[in-house]
Amino acid sequence: MADGANPESSAQGSGETRREFLYLTAGAMTVVGAAGAIWPMIDSMNPSADVLALSSTEVDLSPIEEGQSVTITWRGKPVFIRRRGAEEIAGAEETPLADLPDPQTDEDRVEKPEWLILVGVCTHLGCVPLGQKTGESRGDYGGWFCPCHGSHYDTSGRIRKGPAPKNLEVPPYVFLTDNSIKIG
Amino acid sequence: MSFKTNNKVVQWVEDRLPLISMGHHTLYEYPMPKNLNYLWNFGSLAGFALVTMIVTGIILAMQYTAHVDMAFNSVERIMRDVNNGWLIRYIHMNMASFFFIAVYIHMMRGLYYGSYKAPRELLWQLGVVIFLLMMATAFMGYVLPWGQMSFWGATVITNLFSAIPVVGESIVTWLWGGFSVDNPTLNRFFALHYLLPFIIVAVVVLHIVALHTVTSNNPLGIDMKGPQDSLTFQPYYTIKDLFGLGVFLILFAGFLFWAPNYMGHPDNYIPANPLSTPAHIVPEWYFLPFYAILRAVPDKLGGVLAMFGAIAVLFVLPWLDRSKIRSCKFRPVARVFFWIFLINGLFLGYLGGKPAEGWYVVASQIATAYYFFHFLILLPVILPMIERPRELPSSIHEAVLKS
Ligand code: HEM
Ligand code: FES
Numbered sequence: 001m002a003d004g005a006n007p008e009s010s011a012q013g014s015g016e017t018r019r020e021f022l023y024l025t026a027g028a029m030t031v032v033g034a035a036g037a038i039w040p041m042i043d044s045m046n047p048s049a050d051v052l053a054l055s056s057t058e059v060d061l062s063p064i065e066e067g068q069s070v071t072i073t074w075r076g077k078p079v080f081i082r083r084r085g086a087e088e089i090a091g092a093e094e095t096p097l098a099d100l101p102d103p104q105t106d107e108d109r110v111e112k113p114e115w116l117i118l119v120g121v122c123t124h125l126g127c128v129p130l131g132q133k134t135g136e137s138r139g140d141y142g143g144w145f146c147p148c149h150g151s152h153y154d155t156s157g158r159i160r161k162g163p164a165p166k167n168l169e170v171p172p173y174v175f176l177t178d179n180s181i182k183i184g
Numbered sequence: 185m186s187f188k189t190n191n192k193v194v195q196w197v198e199d200r201l202p203l204i205s206m207g208h209h210t211l212y213e214y215p216m217p218k219n220l221n222y223l224w225n226f227g228s229l230a231g232f233a234l235v236t237m238i239v240t241g242i243i244l245a246m247q248y249t250a251h252v253d254m255a256f257n258s259v260e261r262i263m264r265d266v267n268n269g270w271l272i273r274y275i276h277m278n279m280a281s282f283f284f285i286a287v288y289i290h291m292m293r294g295l296y297y298g299s300y301k302a303p304r305e306l307l308w309q310l311g312v313v314i315f316l317l318m319m320a321t322a323f324m325g326y327v328l329p330w331g332q333m334s335f336w337g338a339t340v341i342t343n344l345f346s347a348i349p350v351v352g353e354s355i356v357t358w359l360w361g362g363f364s365v366d367n368p369t370l371n372r373f374f375a376l377h378y379l380l381p382f383i384i385v386a387v388v389v390l391h392i393v394a395l396h397t398v399t400s401n402n403p404l405g406i407d408m409k410g411p412q413d414s415l416t417f418q419p420y421y422t423i424k425d426l427f428g429l430g431v432f433l434i435l436f437a438g439f440l441f442w443a444p445n446y447m448g449h450p451d452n453y454i455p456a457n458p459l460s461t462p463a464h465i466v467p468e469w470y471f472l473p474f475y476a477i478l479r480a481v482p483d484k485l486g487g488v489l490a491m492f493g494a495i496a497v498l499f500v501l502p503w504l505d506r507s508k509i510r511s512c513k514f515r516p517v518a519r520v521f522f523w524i525f526l527i528n529g530l531f532l533g534y535l536g537g538k539p540a541e542g543w544y545v546v547a548s549q550i551a552t553a554y555y556f557f558h559f560l561i562l563l564p565v566i567l568p569m570i571e572r573p574r575e576l577p578s579s580i581h582e583a584v585l586k587s
Binding site for chain 1: 458463484540
């Protein structure tokens with residue numbers, strides 16, 4: 001050009017950076033493209049629409065007597081429903097939070113104190129704790145006992161002793177009437 | 185390459201695809217140290233086991249149904265109605281155990297004779313990769329019959345991933361394809377159980393390429409220095425490997441025909457029930473030492489890390505052991521600690537099969553600590569300070585003549 005720039009060196013210089021720029025952007029686009037192509041395949045392994053569609057269950061509570069427990073299935077997992085007696089409720093409410101590895105009040109875990117509703121899956125590695133049937137061990141705290149690696153849960157389903165890190169999960173549920181709930 | 189032929193057809197193929205000369209090289213003229221003992225048989229035995237698993241597995245897959253409502257019954261049908269189905273399934277079941285026996289002995293051989301040391305680091309690491317893939321394959325295979333142990337083993341092991349902070353739960357849901365171990369899980373485990381053995385074959389090929397680049401170690405742990413130190417593979421080691429295979433198969437037949445369920449667990453003949461966990465769940469015997477390590481740590485994430493760490497240390501072992509001497513024959517202190525390590529490992533296996541209560545817990549904590557002490561402190565720090573190795577012989581040939 002007329003301004004006398006050295007055509008060779010400028011061509012070389014800009015050629016270098018331009019090539020690097022092209023490598024970089026092409027490389028980045030390839031990665032984005034590959035990730036975009038792989039994601040649908042990975043995501044296909046996540047829960048499918050039919051699995052998600054099964055995710056709510058209605059339960060009639062009227063046949064359950066005080067002190068009785070029943071187990072129902074929700075999303076392929078057991079859900080524990082226990083109709084607690086006054087003593088169990090009082091015990092759960094009076095437990096000092098300082099005694100709990102995963103502190104949570106009993107009020108935060110129930111809609112109505114009489115009805116304790118829990119996902120019956122140990123928060124350690126997923127076994128089903130014992131304590132639903134009469135005669136099964138309920139552990140040191142009168143709730144549930146997981147035999148797999150020895151976790152003890154109390155009458156609010158809170159972890160008290162053993163390797164499980166968390167309280168038994170409370171599933172999302174609503175009371176449809178006084179005597180029936182919808183889980184999920 | 186010394187392969188020569190007068191056959192025109194063979195030569196024509198050779199000029200285009202040198203398969204025959206490759207085979208000739210690896211199975212015929214390949215030089216092996218002449219002082220190998222029977223511990224060097226277990227590599228070829230593991231290879232035989234892998235082929236057996238693939239052949240019997242493919243035949244089983246023709247009769248098996250990967251659906252939660254049908255899997256258990258389809259396996260029972262294999263046992264009762266399919267011609268020789270019982271035999272094929274029992275071979276698959278028991279050879280899985282024998283595969284692990286062969287591989288464990290193979291690995292212990294490597295530990296004792298320092299076969300992981302330069303220049304065999306990659307060879308050793310490929311072996312650890314094979315071991316990991318085998319464990320994944322066997323775990324998923326055990327889920328397929330959909331018995332109680334299948335189901336609860338799958339539940340406990342997949343739940344290990346929930347220990348990962350933040351994303352753990354999403355990963356577990358993704359692994360399951362649902363909110364618990366269920367039909368999508370069984371389906372994908374079957375797909376992967378079919379796939380992984382072929383990946384293992386590919387890694388075995390790399391393992392052998394690496395082996396043939398660096399050649400076999402031997403009980404003395406010194407290099408071959410010339411033709412006087414070696415023997416050709418054929419006929420010396422082909423026949424020795426075949427003889428070993430005969431012995432292996434006699435023992436195998438003992439289990440296969442007289443105690444086919446000895447190494448299994450009776451609860452797996454109860455159909456899976458997602459609402460009731462068996463009182464005492466245990467994995468297959470070959471996982472027990474690692475299961476003991478998992479349970480020894482009272483913290484969930486800590487236990488998972490310790491278990492995977494137990495295998496990770498094997499991966500970096502070539503750099504943890506700082507002695508230049510390979511064979512424990514010439515390492516008076518390391519040799520003693522090798523046996524302690526082995527007994528400790530067996531003890532961990534024993535503990536893994538016991539319930540996690542009472543003294544078992546304390547014992548597995550001590551044994552776990554010792555496992556890591558061996559790799560992380562004893563080998564890299566203590567042994568270099570206290571051990572004075574014995575003098576190495578100048579060559580394999582000389583040592584063989586003397587004995
Ligand atoms: C690394 C090689 C392999 C190992 C370690 C392995 C291990 C196992 C184990 C432990 C079982 C459970 C046996 C039982 O308790 O019933 C199993 C089952 C099964 N495997 Fe494999 N396997 C391997 C290769 C294969 C291959 C290549 C196939 C081909 C598709 C296959 C197909 C099956 C089938 C269909 C079952 C279910 C039937 C049954 O339970 O017997 N396996 N496998
Ligand atoms: S799964 Fe319940 S204690 Fe481990």
